[in-house]
Amino acid sequence: MAKKNNNGKEEPLEKQLWEAADKLRKNIDAAEYKHVVLGLIFLKYISDAFEELYQKLKAGEGEYAGADPEDRDEYKAENVFFVPEKARWTYLLSQAKQPTIGKIIDNAMDEIEKENPSLKGVLPKVYARPNLDPAGLGELLDLIGNIAMDKAKARSADILGHVFEYFLGEFALAEGKKGGQFYTPRSVVELLVEMLEPYKGRVFDPCCGSGGMFVQSEKFVLAHQGKINDISVYGQESNQTTWRLCKMNLAIRGIDSSQVKWNTEGSFLNDAHKDLKADYIIANPPFNVSDWSGDLLRKDGRWQYGVPPVGNANYAWIQHFIYHLAPGGAAGFVLAKGSLTSKTSGEGDIRQKLIESDLIDCIVNLPAKLFLNTQIPACLWFVRRNKTQRKGEILFIDARNMGHLINRRTRELSKEDIQKIAETYHKWRNHNGNYEDIKGFCKSATIEEVARLDYVLTPGRYVGLPDEEDDFDFNERFTKLKAEFEEQLKEEAELNKRILENLAKIEIKKEE
Secondary structure, X not given: OOOEOOOOOEOXXXXXXXXXXXXXXXXXXXXXXXXXXXXXXXXXXXXXXXHHXXXXXXXXXXXXXXXXXXXXXXXXXXXXXXXXXXXXXXXXHHOOOOOOHHHHHHHHHHHHHHHXXXXXXXXXXXXXXXXXXXXXXXXXXXXXXXXXXXXXXXXHHHHHHHHHXXXXXXXXXXXXXXXXXXXXXXXXXXXXXXXXXOOOEEEEEOXXXXXXXXXXXXXXXXHOOOOHHHEXXXXXXXXXXXXXXXXXXXXOOOOOOXXXXXXXXXXXXXOOOOOOOEEEEXXXXXXXXXXXXXXXXXXXXXXXXXXXXXXXXXXXXXXXXXXXXEEEEEEEEEEEHHHHOXXXXXXXXXXXXXXXXXXXXXXXXXXXXXXXOOOOOEEEEEEEOOOOOOOOEEEEEEOOOOOEEOOXXXXXXXXXXXXXXXXXXXXXXXXXXXXXXXXXXXXXXXXXXXXXXXXXXXXXXXXXXXXXXXXXXXXXXXXXXXXXXXXXXXXXXXXXXXXXXXXXXXXXXXXO
16 A cells, blocks of 8 residues: 555655665665665666566567577677576565575675676675674565566666666765765756756766766656667766766666776876767866865866866866867856855966856856755856857856755755746747846846956856845844854864864874
8 A cells, every 4th residue: 555644645656665765774874775775776677677578588479589588698689687597686585584685685796797797896795794684685675676566567667767866865865965975966967957958969977976967868858859869978987886876877777888987086187088079068076176186287288278276176177078078069067156256376367268268158056055065055157169149148047045945954946946047048048039137036248247347257246136135134134144154163063073083083093
C-alpha cells in the first residue's frame, strides 16, 4: 500500500525509498553510506537491462534467432553491460540473508568490472566492511529490488535513473558542506541548462562532480523532442570518488561517459581535453580556490585576457572556459559573487578586457543559501564567443529575492523562478522577443554604461530597486541582514572551534 503524508497525499516513490534506506543507515556516515546505496541502485539497473536482453536472446525470435544468451558480444552490440551469473540481481537476492552477503556483493562488483572494461575502477567494493550490518544490507537489497515492480517494470531504467539522481541530492543534503563538493543543487543546474539550451553539439564540464550538468542537458534535449545522440559529453574530475559517482550516474542514463576523465592534478595542471572546442560549457567550479597551482602556470597559453592571481582561481576558471569554447560556443557557470567586483591582483583588469571584448552575455545574481557547501554569495556568468545578438550589451538579472526555503539552511529555486529568469534571457537575446527592462529585476546595459561604473558587474548596480521598494522599510531590511550576519558569525565560530580541536588532537599525537 502506498504511503501517505500528513496531508493525505501519496508520497513519491523516491521519497518513500529514501526514508526506508535512511532508516537502515543507523550509525554509518552519509558520506560512506551513499556509495553502498548508489552502488546497489546501479547494480540493479545494469542487471535489469541485462535480464531484458537475456530473455530476448534466450527466446531466439526474429533478429535474435540462433543467438547465445551467454555470448558477451551480443550485449556489447546492444550497448548493454554483461553481468556474470553470480552478479545478477536474482542471484544476489537469493543470498540476501547470508551473513557473507557483503563479500558476495563485493565479488559481484569485481566480476562486472572484469567483464566491462569501461567500468574498471568505477564500482564500489565497500559491502564487506565490519560497520555494515549483513541483515541491514539484505533489507536494502530487498528494498531496491522492489523499485521496478508491476506496471513500473517496463520503465525500470527511467525509474532507477530518477531514484539515483534523487538519492544523490538527499545524500548531499545529509552531508552538508561536504556534500556540496560533488553535487550542484538541481535548481541551479536546471537554470543553467534552460538558459543555455544545449540542443546539439559538445557539452563540456571541466569540474563535473557527479555529472548533474550532463544529466540535465540530456533531459533538456529529450523534453524538447530532440535526439539525445545529437549531444556528446566531455568532462574532467580530480576527485576519484566523485568521478566514480559521475560514471555510474551517466551509465544509468545511457549517456556515453568515455570522455569523462579523471586525474589527480585537475583541469589546470593536467587538462584532459587540451584540444577540445566545446559548443556548450556548463560548470560549477569550487569557489575562490587559493591552492590551484597558479604559481606553476604564470605563462600558460589560456590566459589570453590577463594572468590570474595565484591566490584565487576564479579568473583562471573563466579563461579556461573561454579557451575551450568553439567559435560560436556559449558557457554558463557559477562563481562567487566577489568575482563581479574584485580588483585584487589584476582581476579588475581581466574583467575589463572580457567586457571590452564583448564576451559577457548575461550576469544573474543568485539568492543566498542555494549551495550546500558554502554561504558565500554566488552568481551565474554567461559568456559567448560570437555574440550575433545584442552586440555591445550585457543583460543583468537580480534574482536575490527569488526561491524558497526547503529547510532552515537551504533554499531552492522553483520551476516558476527558473522559467521567469530563462524566459527573460531568451526574450532579451531575441530582438523580436518583446524584452523590457523591469526595475529591480532586469536591465540591458551597454558596455559604455558598464565602463562608467568602473567595469563592476553586480546586477544590483544596474537594475535598481523595484518601484514598490523605493520607500522600503530600512529598519526591517537592517534587522534581517543583521540576523543573517550573526548566523554566519556563529557558523564561522563553530568552524574555528573544530579546527582548533583537530589541531589539538594532532599535537597530542605528536607528543605520544
